[in-house]
Amino acid sequence: MAMSTVHTDRITVDDLVHAGENTEMPSYAAPQGAALLALAAAALLSAEPDDGEPIEDHDEGVVQNLACAQAF
């Protein structure tokens, strides 16, 4: 196997070994996004739900997420 391939494989293994949580999740749910979560939830609480949609389901369930966070 070529040296460059070995090097690439080792980097890939190292990346997979260190893989933590999925960073492609919504930013409001990231550990450092708690403040953003609170801001977004506060904005939603004062918003009018669309077409009779329950507010807890509004905007991809962000208020549900806040409710769970508060429950903890």
Place this chain on the structure above:
Amino acid sequence: MLTTSPPARVEAATRVLAASVTRALNSPDHPFPLARRVAEIGDDGGGPGAVRVVGADVLAPYLLGDRVPGHDDIEAVRAAVREFPAPPPAPHPDPVWAARDWALVRALAVLGVDATEWEGVCAEAGDGSADPGATGSEPWPTWAVGMARLSTLALPHLEGATRTQALARRTDLARGMARAMLRRDHHTAARLARWLALDQRSAPEPLLGSALDHLALLGVDESRTALEIALARRIAQPEH
């Protein structure tokens, strides 16, 4: 043999090996010839790389069942460690590699193999904590992510500082699992569920069964997630 190019080759190999270990855990009466599996996946880096990524979990079918690894199975692990060595401890030791290699060496010791002098094993192998400099008092979201990263230490035979922390902060593990599920990060959620399963009999977590059922429905297509779920269920069984 997988023919995709790096780095996709190692990722694909890891998925295949994880699926193979999962099948072995779910079918305890079937043999699990690890060396043959690794050779089938590919000896050109893909198979050994996958062994390194899956870590001590490749030994789970032996540790959690009645199977006995053959000499060639142990040699396959040794070759993978040699081919993909832990980074050197200087200038800064890598706590993730140190903890994972500690788990691998301990798991091999349970199977009667002394791997402490193996070429490629982290020289500073030891069960530290989930994060560099962690004191156990970190905020739960950060701490839980660190614990998820070290889920390969969540095996019944591996008693150490990380497990002690996991037992002391079970509520934070449950919080982290619920948060990961809300984020649709099924792999992280399954890894934390596995930590919860480890001490389920001494400190029952009522959410665990439902969470595993939920994750099995949503994360079954991701083989590494499926492996964590299979391990969590196996670990939580009374005989372990």
